[in-house]
Structure formats: C-alpha cells, structure tokens
Amino acid sequence: MKTQIVVVGGGAGGLQLVRLLGARFGRDDYDVILVERNHTHIWKPLLHEVATGSLDANLDEVGYRSHGHRWNYRFFYGSLESVDRQAQEVVIAPIHDEDGTELISRHRIRYDYLVLAFGGMSNDFGIEGVKDHCLFLDNREQADRFRQKLLNNCLRVSRGLAADPHAEAYVKVAIVGAGATGVELAAELFNAAAGLRHYGLEVFDEARLQVTLIEAGPRILPALPDGIAASARRELELLGVKVMTSTQIARVTEQGLVTKSGDVIEADLKLWAAGVKGTDVAEHLGDFEITPTRQIKVLPTLQTTIDERIFAIGDCAYYKREGEARPVPPRAQSAAQMALTAYKNIVAMTTGKPLKPFTYRDYGSLVSLSRFSTVGSLMGNLVGGRMAVEGRIARLVYLSLYRKRQ
Ligand SMILES: Cc1cc2nc3c(=O)[nH]c(=O)nc-3n(C[C@H](O)[C@H](O)[C@H](O)COP(=O)(O)OP(=O)(O)OC[C@H]3O[C@@H](n4cnc5c(N)ncnc54)[C@H](O)[C@@H]3O)c2cc1C
Numbered sequence: 429m430k431t432q433i434v435v436v437g438g439g440a441g442g443l444q445l446v447r448l449l450g451a452r453f454g455r456d457d458y459d460v461i462l463v464e465r466n467h468t469h470i471w472k473p474l475l476h477e478v479a480t481g482s483l484d485a486n487l488d489e490v491g492y493r494s495h496g497h498r499w500n501y502r503f504f505y506g507s508l509e510s511v512d513r514q515a516q517e518v519v520i521a522p523i524h525d526e527d528g529t530e531l532i533s534r535h536r537i538r539y540d541y542l543v544l545a546f547g548g549m550s551n552d553f554g555i556e557g558v559k560d561h562c563l564f565l566d567n568r569e570q571a572d573r574f575r576q577k578l579l580n581n582c583l584r585v586s587r588g589l590a591a592d593p594h595a596e597a598y599v600k601v602a603i604v605g606a607g608a609t610g611v612e613l614a615a616e617l618f619n620a621a622a623g624l625r626h627y628g629l630e631v632f633d634e635a636r637l638q639v640t641l642i643e644a645g646p647r648i649l650p651a652l653p654d655g656i657a658a659s660a661r662r663e664l665e666l667l668g669v670k671v672m673t674s675t676q677i678a679r680v681t682e683q684g685l686v687t688k689s690g691d692v693i694e695a696d697l698k699l700w701a702a703g704v705k706g707t708d709v710a711e712h713l714g715d716f717e718i719t720p721t722r723q724i725k726v727l728p729t730l731q732t733t734i735d736e737r738i739f740a741i742g743d744c745a746y747y748k749r750e751g752e753a754r755p756v757p758p759r760a761q762s763a764a765q766m767a768l769t770a771y772k773n774i775v776a777m778t779t780g781k782p783l784k785p786f787t788y789r790d791y792g793s794l795v796s797l798s799r800f801s802t803v804g805s806l807m808g809n810l811v812g813g814r815m816a817v818e819g820r821i822a823r824l825v826y827l828s829l830y831r832k833r834q
Pocket of ligand 1: 442466476507548743
C-alpha cells in the first residue's frame with residue numbers, strides 16, 4: 429500500500445506544500461493528495477482587486493486539476509468535516525450539485541501523514557450586526573459579492589446624477605480594519621471608480637465615492653513602521669479617504685456603523701477586515717487543542733500537540749515561539765514558510781531523520797495603494813536590517829513579487 433500524504437486546503441500554504449511534496453515523492457510509492465473545497469485557487473492578497481473589479485479573477489486563478497497533473501499530486505474536490513485519528517482517516521462532507529442533489533455521499537480518505545492548511549476567516553469579535561450587515565473578503569465569492577454591490581450602488585448614483593447633475597448622491601463605503609486589506613481596498617476603490625466612466629457609467633467618477641477607513645488602534649498599518657504608516661495615511665487622505673483611528677465599532681445596523689462613543693457612520697457598503705480567526709471546521713475537527721480564536725495549537729515542529737502524524741500550517745495554526753511576545757502572524761509569507769518546514773519535517777519522518785523547529789522570518793511587507801503608490805518595509809541581509817521603501821522602487825518590488833507568485 430502506498431504511503432498517503434494528505435493536505436487539506438490549497439491556499440497560500442497548502443498549494444506550496446503539495447507542489448513540494450509532489451515534486452519530491454511523485455506517484456511511485458507515495459500518494460500526495462490535496463483536499464480542497466474549491467476547484468480553483470486565487471491568491472487571497474489579490475481579493476481586494478477582485479472586489480473592485482480591477483482584476484479579472486478568471487485570468488489569475490489556478491486550476492487544481494491541471495496544477496496537480498503538472499506537480500504530481502492528486503486533487504480531491506471536497507470539504508473536510510472531521511478527522512478520525514484512530515482510523516487515520518479524514519471525513520469529507522457530502523458533495524452536492526447546484527440544485528442540491530447529492531453527487532458524492534460523505535466519504536473517508538486514509539492518511540499516513542496529514543497537514544491541515546484550511547486557513548482562517550475574518551474575526552467579527554462577536555460584535556452585534558457584523559455577520560448580518562457587513563461584507564467580508566475571505567474568498568472569491570465574497571469578493572464577487574462586494575463587486576456586484578459596489579456596481580449596483582454606482583449605477584444607482586449614476587442614474588440619479590443623469591436626472592439631476594447637482595444631486596447630492598454618493599456611494600458610501602465604510603471599511604473596518606486598517607491593516608493591509610483595508611488600506612489596499614480603500615485606495616483601489618478610487619482607481620476602480622475613476623475607470624467606471626469608460627465602462628458605461630459616464631456621469632460617475634471618483635468624486636462620487638465616500639470612503640471611510642476605521643481602525644480601533646491608534647494608527648493604520650500596525651505591522652509597518654510609524655513613518656511608513658504615516659505616509660500611507662497621507663496618500664489615502666489625498667485620494668479622499670476619511671481615516672478614523674482609535675475608533676471602536678460597537679454595533680452594525682443596515683444603515684451603518686455605530687461607534688463606542690455613539691456616532692453613526694452611514695454606509696451603503698460595510699466591509700469588515702478587522703482580524704483573523706480559525707474557521708468553523710476547527711471546532712468540529714476532533715480532539716485537537718484549539719485557542720479561543722479557533723486556531724490549532726502546534727509544536728515548534730508544526731506537528732499538532734496531540735498527534736505527531738498531523739501537522740497544521742498557515743492561518744489555521746497557532747504557534748508562539750518560546751520567548752516571543754506574539755504568535756506567528758496570519759500572513760501569506762508565514763503560511764509559505766510553514767509549508768517549507770512541514771515539507772522538510774515530513775521528509776525527515778519518512779527517512780528517519782530528526783525534525784527541525786520552525787523559525788519565522790519577517791521579510792517585510794509591501795502595501796499597494798493601487799496605481800497611486802506603494803509603501804512598505806523590506807527586511808533581511810540584502811538591505812542590512814529593515815528598510816522603508818516607498819514610491820517607484822516599492823512599486824517595482826511589489827510587481828516583481830506578484831509576478832514571482834504568478
Ligand atoms: C483580502 C486579503 C488580503 C491579504 N493581503 C495580504 C498581504 O498583502 N500580505 C500577506 O502576507 N498576507 C495577506 N493576507 C493574508 C494571507 O492571504 C493569509 O494569511 C494566507 O492566505 C493564509 O494562507 P493559508 O494557506 O493558511 O490559508 P488560505 O490561503 O486561506 O487557504 C486556505 C484554503 O483552504 C480551503 N479550505 C477551507 N476550509 C476547507 C475545508 N473544510 N475543506 C477543504 N478545504 C478548505 C480554502 O478554500 C482555501 O483554498 C491577506 C488576506 C486577505 C483576506
């Protein structure tokens with residue numbers, strides 16, 4: 429019987445991992461299997477561009493079947509329900525077609541090694557009304573939904589202006605959370621709005637857009653140095669974004685957001701991008717040790733605390749190195765680095781070698797303010813520590829990293 433290595437989730441971490449495992453093990457004595465609930469992969473950091481319509485996701489996504497054929501892994505379409513550790517099997521939920529007819533009933537896949545890489549989702553912190561009235565950007569469907577609602581609202585305003593050019597008509601967008609997602613989306617909205625007049629909305633332009641970016645912390649982009657965050661804020665304000673820091677949202681209604689101090693921020697579209705937590709599946713997975721934010725606790729080797737044959741990587745994993753103040757952040761570069769460590773440790777287990785601990789290295793972050801600017805910081809030996817970058821150089825680095833990823 430072949431040794432089966434099963435990876436659940438083909439995102440930033442899982443996709444990299446199956447590529448490495450497939451290239452190393454091939455299909456002779458091993459079976460590398462990716463279980464994923466979508467047919468195609470789109471890189472999450474691009475979702476804000478999908479949401480504004482600046483990027484056609486169909487052109488940028490990767491089909492798992494062809495990718496698997498190229499890199500020697502098998503793709504199983506399905507959604508993980510739970511893990512049966514005694515039987516060493518994952519349980520996959522029944523698969524239905526669009527009409528709800530069951531195509532494949534609940535089934536099981538055997539594993540010798542299992543890697544959980546099913547990511548996370550936005551954290552609503554249990555705040556009243558968020559789930560019901562906010563949009564999120566956790567996956568392609570949500571990004572498509574945002575784009576549709578944005579276009580509908582632009583159309584509404586455009587029709588109003590066609591009837592009365594002096595009407596006080598605006599599309600109001602409120603974004604909660606001024607991390608990379610919130611900041612990039614705010615800038616991208618102005619780029620998209622400027623382009624709409626070429627696509628039939630002739631009387632609509634960026635002046636009809638009112639964007640408010642709300643952050644509970646004292647400044648935007650908390651992961652970046654102060655100076656860089658201040659530059660980004662200046663750029664956003666020049667575009668017309670209203671930036672509100674030290675502002676906590678207490679409640680969300682259909683009309684808008686209510687702050688802790690009782691102010692109401694009216695909005696047609698409310699986007700929640702204020703933090704990350706584990707997905708629902710983590711809670712029903714089995715007897716794994718999970719944190720209050722539903723992430724699976726892992727050892728320094730990235731093996732789960734209760735089973736050495738099961739690893740967890742990326743946003744669904746929780747790892748805080750001894751002596752560090754914070755856990756590894758939920759970022760694409762963390763997921764990719766964890767994938768590499770998990771790969772090396774699985775190879776070590778199959779060859780009877782000792783496993784290595786995971787070390788997270790922050791290579792810096794770049795935040796794209798659409799075509800208007802790019803800001804960020806690069807870390808590492810090449811630049812001699814931490815270097816703040818802005819403008820054209822930052823844009824070039826951003827674009828080259830994007831091409832590399834593609
Ligand atoms: C809009 C946005 C912008 C971002 N920008 C940046 C950025 O600029 N820089 C940065 O470093 N990070 C960024 N991030 C964070 C980054 O995208 C994540 O940290 C990273 O994708 C995590 O990788 P992952 O492999 O753990 O999970 P993901 O990439 O989320 O992949 C998880 C995969 O698991 C699949 N899955 C989920 N549940 C199941 C299930 N039950 N069964 C089967 N499959 C399942 C999903 O379909 C998905 O394909 C951004 C995130 C968002 C949402």
